[in-house]
Structures are given as C-alpha cells and as structure tokens.
Amino acid sequence: MEAGDPHSDPMTSANAAASLRKTCPGLEIRDRPEELIPYSFDGTATLHQLPAAVVFAQTTQEVSSVLHWSSREKVPVVTRGSGTGLSGGSVPVAGGVVLCLSKMDKILEVDSANLTLRAESGAITAAITEAAEKAGLFYPPDPGSMKISTIGGNVAENSGGLRGLKYGVTRDYVMGLEVVLPGGEVIWTGNKCVKDVRLHPPGSFHRL
Numbered sequence: 299m300e301a302g303d304p305h306s307d308p309m310t311s312a313n314a315a316a317s318l319r320k321t322c323p324g325l326e327i328r329d330r331p332e333e334l335i336p337y338s339f340d341g342t343a344t345l346h347q348l349p350a351a352v353v354f355a356q357t358t359q360e361v362s363s364v365l366h367w368s369s370r371e372k373v374p375v376v377t378r379g380s381g382t383g384l385s386g387g388s389v390p391v392a393g394g395v396v397l398c399l400s401k402m403d404k405i406l407e408v409d410s411a412n413l414t415l416r417a418e419s420g421a422i423t424a425a426i427t428e429a430a431e432k433a434g435l436f437y438p439p440d441p442g443s444m445k446i447s448t449i450g451g452n453v454a455e456n457s458g459g460l461r462g463l464k465y466g467v468t469r470d471y472v473m474g475l476e477v478v479l480p481g482g483e484v485i486w487t488g489n490k491c492v493k494d495v496r497l498h499p500p501g502s503f504h505r506l
C-alpha cells in the first residue's frame with residue numbers, strides 16, 4: 299500500500315480535525331470520542347465503526363471543500379443524512395470522516411405551476427410531504443422512517459413505502475440533482491422540465 303493510503307495509515311481524530319480546520323475555516327467539526335459515537339452506526343444491526351471526525355456542512359461550497367480536501371489527503375468520506383439506513387451505507391470507514399448533511403434541511407421552493415419542490419439534501423421527508431400538502435399537492439414516497447429520514451438518504455437508497463405500490467418510489471419523483479463529485483466539482487443533472495437542457499438554481503427538484 300502507498301503512503302497516505304487510509305487503510306495503511308489511518309488518520310487520527312486530532313490529525314483529521316486539525317487538517318480540516320485549516321482547510322475549511324468555519325466548518326462545524328466534532329472530534330471528541332463522545333461526539334463520534336452517535337455517528338459510528340446507522341439503523342443496520344451489528345455494523346459500527348468510529349470515524350476520525352464528523353463534519354456538518356451547511357452549504358454546497360462546504361461540501362465541495364470537504365470532498366476536495368478528502369481527495370487531496372486520501373481520507374475516505376461517508377455521507378450521512380439521518381442515519382436510519384438499513385444497508386450500512388452511512389457507517390464510517392476506519393480513519394475516515396463522516397460528512398453529515400442534516401443541517402442542510404431547508405425546503406427552498408414549492409413551485410405549484412411546475413409541480414416541483416426544491417429542497418436541500420438534509421430536508422426531512424415528512425417536511426417535504428407537508429410542504430406539498432400545504433400547496434394542495436401530493437408527494438407520494440412514504441418510507442416508514444419518513445419523520446426522521448432525509449430526502450438525500452431517500453434518493454441514495456431509492457426509498458419507498460406502502461404508497462409505492464400505487465405511486466412508485468423516490469426515483470420516480472426526482473427531476474434534478476445538484477451533485478458534488480469526489481474531487482469537489484459541483485454538477486447539475488436534470489431540472490424542472492421533463493425535456494430541457496437549461497440550467498437552474500441549486501437544490502434538488504422533486505415532482506409533486
């Protein structure tokens with residue numbers, strides 16, 4: 299294994315936090331052992347691993363900075379919403395960092411004319427359902443965890459609940475996504491229109 303490989307040379311909490319604080323000033327970072335424990339597991343029985351640090355991004359720019367840093371320093375990053383997943387997807391890797399997006403929880407827009415809703419990835423699923431209902435609309439995906447789960451976790455896991463039998467699951471309602479690539483580059487996929495090539499502002503669109 300090469301020097302810097304996270305598996306041969308895992309970052310300590312102190313190293314990871316110090317390096318992150320230097321690179322991303324203002325970013326909320328937790329690295330005390332008692333602060334790391336809640337982020338060492340998700341809803342999956344038996345899987346657990348303490349991360350080196352947990353960071354709470356509040357903007358796309360912060361997500362981009364963290365991923366740019368992790369790519370440069372070769373530190374594995376695991377993204378986390380609310381940690382209700384049942385496939386171990388948000389369980390950290392040894393020596394890695396948890397990038398928690400639960401504080402990016404705003405619903406940015408309900409567009410009744412286009413039947414779309416734009417939200418940050420940490421928006422709680424039930425809040426999206428309620429925002430749609432307030433506008434007289436309907437967002438069908440209803441995982442049993444919807445009062446806790448985030449829309450980002452729903453998209454990553456393609457979640458669905460009982461209403462999926464009639465209306466489909468999360469993938470059937472995603473119109474567009476703002477995506478931060480592993481190196482920190484920000485790209486857009488899709489938008490409010492079923493067929494269009496124009497760019498639109500940040501967030502993710504969901505068909506109502």
Ligand SMILES: Cc1cc2nc3c(=O)[nH]c(=O)nc-3n(C[C@H](O)[C@H](O)[C@H](O)COP(=O)(O)OP(=O)(O)OC[C@H]3O[C@@H](n4cnc5c(N)ncnc54)[C@H](O)[C@@H]3O)c2cc1C
Binds near residue numbers: 341378440446454455
């Ligand atoms: C009581 C209970 C009931 C459940 N019921 C259902 C159900 O009915 N249907 C169903 O489908 N699932 C269900 N689940 C599973 C789980 O709630 C869903 O998978 C949910 O979508 C996870 O959301 P989360 O925000 O907790 O994601 P997390 O558990 O935090 O993450 C899940 C995965 O998504 C990734 N991820 C999270 N946010 C992002 C992001 N912004 N960008 C990229 N990747 C991201 C994580 O890395 C991880 O791989 C249930 C779980 C529990 C505990």
